[in-house]
Amino acid sequence: MKNSLQTDKKLNTITLIGPPNSGKTTLFNFLSGQNARTVNYPGSTVEYATTPLKTKYGIDAELVDSPGIISLMPGSPDEEVTINALFDHPRYGQPELVIVTADAGQLTRHLIITSQLIEAGFDIVLVLTMPDLLAKKGYRILSNELAIKMGCEVVIVDGRNGDGIDYLVETVKNKFERLQPDSGKKILNREQVSRKDQDGLLADYKRVESIVAGTIVSLEKIPDKRNLDKANKQLTVLDHSGGLNKIDASTINIDKYMLHPVFGILAFFIIMTGIFTSVFWLAIPFMDAIDGFFSALAGLAVETLGATWYGDFVADGMISGTGSVLVFLPQIAILFFILGLLEDSGYLARGAMLVDKPLSRIGLNGRSFVPMLSGFACAIPAMMAARTISNRRERLLTIFILPLMSCSARLPVYALLLAFLVPADKVWLGGIALAGIYIFGIFGSVIISAIANKFNNKLFGENDDSSFILELPSYRIPKLSVVLNNTWTSSYSYIKKAGPIILVFSIALWFLSYFPNPNPQIDTAGKSAEEVEEAIQIERLETSYLSDLGTLIQPAMTPIGMDWRVGVSLISAFAAREVFVSSLALIFKVTGEEDEIQDQLLGEMRRAEVGNTGQKLFTPATILGLIVFFVFALQCLTTVAVSRKETGGWRIPILQLILFTFIAYGATFLTVNGLRAIGIS
Amino acid sequence: MRTAAEISNGEKAVIMGIDSTHPSSRRIIELGFTPGQEIELVTRSLFNDPLAFSIRGALIAIRKKEAASIQVI
Known part of the structure; x- marks a missing residue:
């Protein structure tokens, strides 16, 4: 009979640990089965992938x-979460x-992390990667020697072709067979390892150095198989002046x-321009296809369900709402x-190094570079990326200004305007003009960051020492499979996080614009069917909850x-900025088909007047004002929620919301009235 | 004694010690900057800061301020 306590944890857990650029991801891809999924550590936004081993x-x-x-020993918040989970994973335990x-x-x-893991008491298998690069330097590793001296199993795996994976699998199998099923938790010496001081670390290095010195041999000295024993005794210990430490x-x-x-600056600007141009241009056909698909689907829904409230709900509320989430996916995925290509090639670390000095002037860090770059796709993954910034003040300031990066949700708004x-x-x-908006936005964020930095003691409370320590990996050709895999998981987690909120808001917005008067009585005398339909829509909207809300904000x-x-x-754009466009379309009663929506909407906008004054609502001045508003305003509730989670409190998100909206309103006021003062209506 | 912040481009030096009172000293050691190791200043970023050192076969960028905690000869 099975004991329920024993079946509580049904699977053995293997945790994969390794320094950055140690071939960890490649190994994960070799071992992982079909349904790898990305999950967050509970209570945090640090992501990890988990999968059953290939069957x-x-x-x-x-x-x-x-x-x-x-x-x-953790140096940044994401490292801390990783190490906590290693000792006691919230889902898998030890x-x-x-x-x-x-x-x-x-x-x-x-090997430092390996020696610390052994010291802590973990059962480990050490996988040495990239043996080809070592061979290129003229050396090889005696893995048996290393295994004996380190006190753990050692397997060499070549990430280019998977050589050695089979041996790794055998080793793991043997380990598990020897595992006592009821041995329970092992006692780990976490305290002892994590409290290590500088001298303890130096001692670790000394020990590892002496081990490595005896296990790496020059290729010319590889012993002939026949007189291995004799040759082993003749091996000369490696002297460090050789090519081993050459980059x-x-x-x-x-x-x-x-x-x-x-040239560095030039290359930097060319690469950055290249990124943004491709994000916009490459995404257009995909976005059009998605847009077209959902418009057609909405049309089909109305046809099938008829012009009833539930037909409208399915078409305008649900299908268009889903479409408005998915339409940005191409841009986010391309970015x-x-x-991913830049990171895998090794350039991203150089970019961070190049901008460290200028960014440190405004209170940021070279490590803010990647989050800021991601912010041009979406502030949500960008705020999560800020976890790699070890200094708390710099991390908070980075998160603070991220909503000012022109995210892709603003694009459709700018496109329409x-x-x-x-x-x-x-x-x-x-x-x-679009490039101009981006540059304007970047300048705006630099100024706001510099000002926020001046007040940083009041705003962020912390004033600890800033540092920038970053490994610059060797340049290499990016591995397409790894990059595509990461693109998929990042895009998927964006949909999972932002999707539901945008969808719920689109549906709520639809509801507010449709009720309480879904079937208004209209005088149908002398009107064509189309005119009747239009009159119904106007009446419905003007008596809706949304219109009541509008009266409140008119002042x-x-x-x-x-x-x-x-x-x-x-x-409505607070659900997500792109909702601004669909909301205008809803309010200006544009329910046209497929790609005509924008043309119809533009036509309606050109005709629209403020009240009954005869004054045009949309003029160059008000349009520019709206653009300025969107540059600064934090109109994204998901961002506010993630900001709260990442900063650990409401202070910063509320400050962002109020301050950026206030700046946006003020700047819009100045733009509109300033333009009118100089004669541009 | 000089610090790693003072060596010139392409110059090699041997680490004598790490100032353990520096707030980043633990991370600096973890990355492989230990006494007895040879380092080389491979390149500098814009405005001469941060500096990229070659250490134990890796290229590590650190700010001048951090390099100043590494004593070399």
């Missing part, structure tokens, strides 16, 4: 990946086995240009893909030259 290996165990760490990866070419540095020459050569004061301003035959002008809209309809759309 062909015949090991019934769950493989848990983890972010790269170089020691068991792992039965830890697989540690180490780059064979950087053995002493990478790959091509990396040094590339860096001569990439970190050059002139993650390019970021610019289409209004720019003549249809001069599309290129729109491109230039705030008048000073900036707009009316309640824009106000309502601005409020």
